[in-house]
Amino acid sequence: MLMVRMGWLVLVAALAGLLPGEAGAQMxxxxxxxxxxxxxxxxxxxxxxxxxxxxxxxxxxxxxxPLPLGLIQFAGDTPxxxxxxxxxxxxxxxxxxxxxxxxxxxxxxxxxxxxISIFVAQDSLLVDLDDVRRVIPEEAMKNGGVYHLxxxxxxxxxxxxxxxxxxxxxxxFDLDSRLRAALRDxxxxxxxxxxxLTDDGVAQAAVAFQAGIALRAFHRPAPGGEEEVAEGxxxxxxxxxxxxxxxxxxxxxxxxxxxxxxxxxxLFGLAYGQVGGVGGITTGDxxxxxxxxxxxxxxxxxxxxxxxxxxxxxxxxGSDIGAxxxxxxxxxxxGVNDFGSVIAWDTTExxxxxxxxxxxxxxxxxxxDEDFTSRIPPTTTVNVAKRMGPTTVAADIVDNERYxxxxxxxxTWLGMFALRGGAYRDxxxxxxxxxxxxVRFGGVGLDLAVATHRRNVxxxxxxxxxxxxxxx
Amino acid sequence: MRRWFAVLSMLPLFxxxxxxxxxxxxxxxxxxxxxxxxxxxxxxxPGGVSxxxxxxxxxxVSLLQGIEDVTEVSSAKLxxxxxxxxxxxxxxxxFAIYITSGDSADAFSAPPITVIPVTLTPGAITIVSTExxxxxxxxxxxxxxxxxxxxxxxxxxxxxVIPVQGTETITLLRAVVITKKDL
Numbered sequence: 001m002l003m004v005r006m007g008w009l010v011l012v013a014a015l016a017g018l019l020p021g022e023a024g025a026q027m028x029x030x031x032x033x034x035x036x037x038x039x040x041x042x043x044x045x046x047x048x049x050x051x052x053x054x055x056x057x058x059x060x061x062x063x064x065x066p067l068p069l070g071l072i073q074f075a076g077d078t079p080x081x082x083x084x085x086x087x088x089x090x091x092x093x094x095x096x097x098x099x100x101x102x103x104x105x106x107x108x109x110x111x112x113x114x115x116i117s118i119f120v121a122q123d124s125l126l127v128d129l130d131d132v133r134r135v136i137p138e139e140a141m142k143n144g145g146v147y148h149l150x151x152x153x154x155x156x157x158x159x160x161x162x163x164x165x166x167x168x169x170x171x172x173f174d175l176d177s178r179l180r181a182a183l184r185d186x187x188x189x190x191x192x193x194x195x196x197l198t199d200d201g202v203a204q205a206a207v208a209f210q211a212g213i214a215l216r217a218f219h220r221p222a223p224g225g226e227e228e229v230a231e232g233x234x235x236x237x238x239x240x241x242x243x244x245x246x247x248x249x250x251x252x253x254x255x256x257x258x259x260x261x262x263x264x265x266x267l268f269g270l271a272y273g274q275v276g277g278v279g280g281i282t283t284g285d286x287x288x289x290x291x292x293x294x295x296x297x298x299x300x301x302x303x304x305x306x307x308x309x310x311x312x313x314x315x316x317x318g319s320d321i322g323a324x325x326x327x328x329x330x331x332x333x334x335g336v337n338d339f340g341s342v343i344a345w346d347t348t349e350x351x352x353x354x355x356x357x358x359x360x361x362x363x364x365x366x367x368x369d370e371d372f373t374s375r376i377p378p379t380t381t382v383n384v385a386k387r388m389g390p391t392t393v394a395a396d397i398v399d400n401e402r403y404x405x406x407x408x409x410x411x412t413w414l415g416m417f418a419l420r421g422g423a424y425r426d427x428x429x430x431x432x433x434x435x436x437x438x439v440r441f442g443g444v445g446l447d448l449a450v451a452t453h454r455r456n457v458x459x460x461x462x463x464x465x466x467x468x469x470x471x472x
Numbered sequence: 473m474r475r476w477f478a479v480l481s482m483l484p485l486f487x488x489x490x491x492x493x494x495x496x497x498x499x500x501x502x503x504x505x506x507x508x509x510x511x512x513x514x515x516x517x518p519g520g521v522s523x524x525x526x527x528x529x530x531x532x533v534s535l536l537q538g539i540e541d542v543t544e545v546s547s548a549k550l551x552x553x554x555x556x557x558x559x560x561x562x563x564x565x566x567f568a569i570y571i572t573s574g575d576s577a578d579a580f581s582a583p584p585i586t587v588i589p590v591t592l593t594p595g596a597i598t599i600v601s602t603e604x605x606x607x608x609x610x611x612x613x614x615x616x617x618x619x620x621x622x623x624x625x626x627x628x629x630x631x632x633v634i635p636v637q638g639t640e641t642i643t644l645l646r647a648v649v650i651t652k653k654d655l
Contacts, residue, residue, distance in 0.1 A: 116494075116495045117496040120498065120535060121503035121504075122500075124500070288535065
């Protein structure tokens, strides 16, 4: 049993780690989470948001080491994974996947439970899912994102090169209003009515071979002296103290600076798959008559190519570009990842139609080795920040294929202690609130953040505590 | 009715996901009966005889396929309501309810789910209202087809020469089957 639990733990942790780029996903950098998850040039996690951040001198709090407190909680309160066990609850498992136990859960929605009732009469069918109704979404279920997995690279001065896997997944599943009402609102199924659903999904994987440059393109010292910090600390004044790194920090030295980054990439396509399907049932005159009055319809089109399969590998190009501008301790950044990223494939296209008479799917090949170009959707991040002595206020807008997220937050230092607060608009368009604190001991700090979220199948409010170490 | 399975087979999965929860299947058996069978006249049955049988209904109904495959019956009960508006004669009647799986030869080929004794007297309305538990009922109703039969057996020995006649009306036949996951 222990091995099973550990296996699940590893799987969950791997899933959590494999999806670092998903905005609105779990954030393990407590400093950043305390500020509403906002991206700035000095909270390391934002490197994936703007490639120009690479060229900006390290600011304060450039590195973060997560402290996965949730694993302790998980070890002490492991859900039941045995389907034969009476305590097994699949929704608890799904919650675990959507919200890996890396942060400490302070509150979570009530467990989905309750009996399911089905009422059958000759011309009536009512399904009451009771508590399970909570997991039937009010709107289309959308999920996915572009995930830049762990890359391997080298950097020499302003240049860098890296190899990085990319996974793009998008799926949208929807019920029509009648089926949703029948399942979510327990409205009875009625005769002569179609209950339909649709699904539209894409998944593709590639390896990006990327080379790029990130540099300071423009620099003008602040009028009357570049540094806000004591001039004598700029490069050391012979008193034995090390130079103050803030002297070179464009976020705080009132200089005017522009940093640019660009990195084209070759995309080696590993696999592509696409499915679009429409299906439904249409009830007859009598729901439970002597015959078979339910007509079942389903049509799905698939397109695929994969290394080692029909179509083989794909080839494509793309780029990451970014710019960040500093003026008077004000920061404005614009980064676009996967700008113009496309992959050309030789795809096989099939159509699958359910045959009512045969009671099976009939598949016809529509095309073989058909040229098809897939697109990896760009993610655009626009961020602003202003540093005023010990205080930073910041905000960003992240726009991607699925949603436009907004993050905003502030941080102020009171001696060695920091106070933070923020809010963000998650992938479902709901606002979440965050707050946190931190303490700094020389080059290392401990940060804690409390945040609300809805990363659960019930999409209900939960709260979490995130902890991390920050390297200053 | 197999196609309902495609839609509804996920319901036991929901049950499976909810810990030690149940799927409660309620079947309004009465709704499947021909309206002409729900209320019909009996008699005149000569007095002084026993073992006169009247088959009130015998029908095959389609239900939800797949329930049997993924759930395990925990309990089942049948709620029964009927009235006998007996106009003449006296009789001891047995009201038998048969519910069996669709692959049975006919509705009456298996033992009845229950047999309810009814005493009929002249000019009186006898109300029957009861509830019975039955494993056989559960096994029949979790299958995709079931056969339903209603049979009344009259013993008019006590009626003398007066024939027995009246009208029977089925007012309630509702089965409630509680199943647990069995995945």
